[in-house]
Amino acid sequence: MNRGYASVAAAAAMLFAPPVQAAGLKVFPVRVVLTPAEPVQTMTIENSSKESARVQLRVYGWRQEKGEDVLEETRDVLANPALFEMRPGAVQIARFGLRTGTGAAEKSYRVILEEVPGTRAVPAGTVQTLLRISIPIFVPPARGSGRLVWRAWPSGPRQMTFAIRNEGNAHVQINRLILSRKGGPQVARQDMSVYLLPGSSQQVVLDTAASIASGQTLKLDAMTDQADVAAEIVAEERPREVARP
Numbered sequence: 619m620n621r622g623y624a625s626v627a628a629a630a631a632m633l634f635a636p637p638v639q640a641a642g643l644k645v646f647p648v649r650v651v652l653t654p655a656e657p658v659q660t661m662t663i664e665n666s667s668k669e670s671a672r673v674q675l676r677v678y679g680w681r682q683e684k685g686e687d688v689l690e691e692t693r694d695v696l697a698n699p700a701l702f703e704m705r706p707g708a709v710q711i712a713r714f715g716l717r718t719g720t721g722a723a724e725k726s727y728r729v730i731l732e733e734v735p736g737t738r739a740v741p742a743g744t745v746q747t748l749l750r751i752s753i754p755i756f757v758p759p760a761r762g763s764g765r766l767v768w769r770a771w772p773s774g775p776r777q778m779t780f781a782i783r784n785e786g787n788a789h790v791q792i793n794r795l796i797l798s799r800k801g802g803p804q805v806a807r808q809d810m811s812v813y814l815l816p817g818s819s820q821q822v823v824l825d826t827a828a829s830i831a832s833g834q835t836l837k838l839d840a841m842t843d844q845a846d847v848a849a850e851i852v853a854e855e856r857p858r859e860v861a862r863p
């Protein structure tokens with residue numbers, strides 16, 4: 619088995635990220651980091667719509683299992699206020715407080731901002747669409763880094779599947795993948811937003827400009843929230859467990 623490796627050092631790369639906006643709510647920052655030295659952080663929520671909204675904040679423990687996000691009830695992080703009313707143009711400051719210590723691996727959470735039903739007038743016979751925003755919260759270890767391990771195989775005439783595993787002790791967010799033949803042209807480029815928590819795995823499928831056979835050496839460049847990383851990978855045979863019948 620050929621595997622490509624890339625190590626990523628933890629850094630505050632999201633300081634200049636734009637705010638998240640869903641319908642009439644604008645939220646900043648788009649990520650919260652809590653530490654024993656700074657156990658309280660704030661989030662600014664703005665109602666840019668012309669209607670009032672009642673918003674509820676809930677914090678969940680966040681883990682990944684078989685490539686899927688799993689949210690669980692937690693008391694590790696306290697959100698205040700947990701429920702509030704926002705008039706048009708209003709700005710609300712929410713505070714998040716850490717109630718647990720750090721560990722050997724980064725701890726991950728999600729704060730869910732949800733609009734409470736019934737706060738806006740809805741014409742009869744229509745379905746109300748409620749706002750929902752999910753923001754990550756991280757509690758990093760004293761020394762944290764992500765370590766990505768890559769495998770790749772052809773999964774179609776012009777398609778490559780990448781199995782990516784984070785063997786580090788901190789998350790990595792992949793924002794873009796660029797695939798090239800070794801010493802040759804670029805064959806695929808795809809923007810994305812894929813989180814890999816410590817110990818988790820994901821599969822990503824890229825459409826390629828040309829067919830790639832197993833045994834070919836490829837160069838993979840990944841743009842992440844921590845740093846740009848590069849890996850050299852030899853395309854494998856399609857794994858038996860995912861082979862087509």
